[in-house]
Amino acid sequence: MVALIIGMLVCVGLALAVVALVAVPARRDGRDLLTPKGDDVVSALKERQQSTRQRLERGETDDGEMAKDTTAVSPVAPVDPART
Numbered sequence: 001m002v003a004l005i006i007g008m009l010v011c012v013g014l015a016l017a018v019v020a021l022v023a024v025p026a027r028r029d030g031r032d033l034l035t036p037k038g039d040d041v042v043s044a045l046k047e048r049q050q051s052t053r054q055r056l057e058r059g060e061t062d063d064g065e066m067a068k069d070t071t072a073v074s075p076v077a078p079v080d081p082a083r084t
Contacts, residue, residue, distance in 0.1 A: 023033060
């Protein structure tokens, strides 16, 4: 187990070293890190996140209907078939 954790830490360290050696200097030189398609994907995800956050603040579901208040419903305990 310890060997697995040490191996994961080594992998994370190598990943940070790659980012430090490649991405940081490229960004300082003014080069973009994402392709134009990657920029489109990120902007679409940001728009989707904003619309979802606005719907949740208004209390709407995915269908556009208002969410039902289920806080008054008490949870039901599962039935154990071995006890019946």
